[in-house]
Amino acid sequence: xxxxxxxxxxxxxxxxxxxxxxxxxxxxxxxxxxxxxxxxxxxxxxxxxxxxxxxxxxxxxxxxxxxxxxxxxxxxxxxxxxxxxxxxxxxxxxxxxxxxxxxxxxxxxxxxxxxxxxxxxxxxxxxxxxxxxxxxxxxxxxxxxxxxxxxxxxxxxxxxxxxxxxxxxxxxxxxxxxx
Amino acid sequence: xxxxxxxxxxxxxxxxxxxxxxxxxxxxxxxxxxxxxxxxxxxxxxxxxxxxxxxxxxxxxxxxxxxxxxxxxxxxxxxxxxxxxxxxxxxxxxxxxxxxxxxxxxxxxxxxxxxxxxxxxxxxxxxxxxxxxxxxxxxxxxxxxxxxxxxxxxx
Numbered sequence: 127x128x129x130x131x132x133x134x135x136x137x138x139x140x141x142x143x144x145x146x147x148x149x150x151x152x153x154x155x156x157x158x159x160x161x162x163x164x165x166x167x168x169x170x171x172x173x174x175x176x177x178x179x180x181x182x183x184x185x186x187x188x189x190x191x192x193x194x195x196x197x198x199x200x201x202x203x204x205x206x207x208x209x210x211x212x213x214x215x216x217x218x219x220x221x222x223x224x225x226x227x228x229x230x231x232x233x234x235x236x237x238x239x240x241x242x243x244x245x246x247x248x249x250x251x252x253x254x255x256x257x258x259x260x261x262x263x264x265x266x267x268x269x270x271x272x273x274x275x276x277x278x279x280x281x282x283x284x285x286x287x288x289x290x291x292x293x294x295x296x297x298x299x300x301x302x303x304x305x
Numbered sequence: 306x307x308x309x310x311x312x313x314x315x316x317x318x319x320x321x322x323x324x325x326x327x328x329x330x331x332x333x334x335x336x337x338x339x340x341x342x343x344x345x346x347x348x349x350x351x352x353x354x355x356x357x358x359x360x361x362x363x364x365x366x367x368x369x370x371x372x373x374x375x376x377x378x379x380x381x382x383x384x385x386x387x388x389x390x391x392x393x394x395x396x397x398x399x400x401x402x403x404x405x406x407x408x409x410x411x412x413x414x415x416x417x418x419x420x421x422x423x424x425x426x427x428x429x430x431x432x433x434x435x436x437x438x439x440x441x442x443x444x445x446x447x448x449x450x451x452x453x454x455x456x457x458x459x460x
Contacts, residue, residue: 244429
């Protein structure tokens, strides 16, 4: 009884082919997810009409977008490229002008659009307003902690955001351009 | 000098391919891990705007997707060209949102339900009317964490 003790060698040459086949399959079906976006918090729904708050007009920056995607900021036509700077000036009010917000904690941005406004315009306007706040936060945290907001601890971030709170109120949109 | 030259053999040495499977497997595993098989067919146009202020969504299981856009070519004969809502793999209307949210919520452990985010994938050409209706519906359903899905743009 002679048993062949030698283990037969398995040909691994086709292993690469099999692996390649699988690899190509996954390559084709892969979509590296790009789940990124602008995170917002919607206000809770309430059936009751909002109470009439007495807000000093100088503390409100009204931003209107019409159905033709044009911008009106505080009654003046405005361009998307300058919106960020205007917003920053309004919130921080570095020269203490009488028609801009008393204090960053008092500032309110009021955004109103039409049902016919294009989403791309809306999101870009929202983006600019958010960017204005982000830049102010970064400036503030650089003064206080010497680094940008994203590198701070959660508690420090909260501290900065309490000094310059983001208050963005969205009014019910008008319906001039709805189709 | 000639002594050294003689020693070089003319036949090119066969490169061992034994490690090739290993390399390929490594690539394979990488793609297997990052792959997310597309379970849903996208039925509406999906060209999201590009913006600068982006946040990354952390956990996939805590996110539900609502898509809004013009139906793609294939479905235009049935659904027309007006912007529509897609929930999961079905074209739907705003009134279907609460049930859709509830279904997703039941897959999330109770302790983490407060962190559920709705990701709105909205085509840039859609007008705000339908978006507004969806937002109202989300607010009525108590789903307040919303992410406007977008692409990255520098400055």
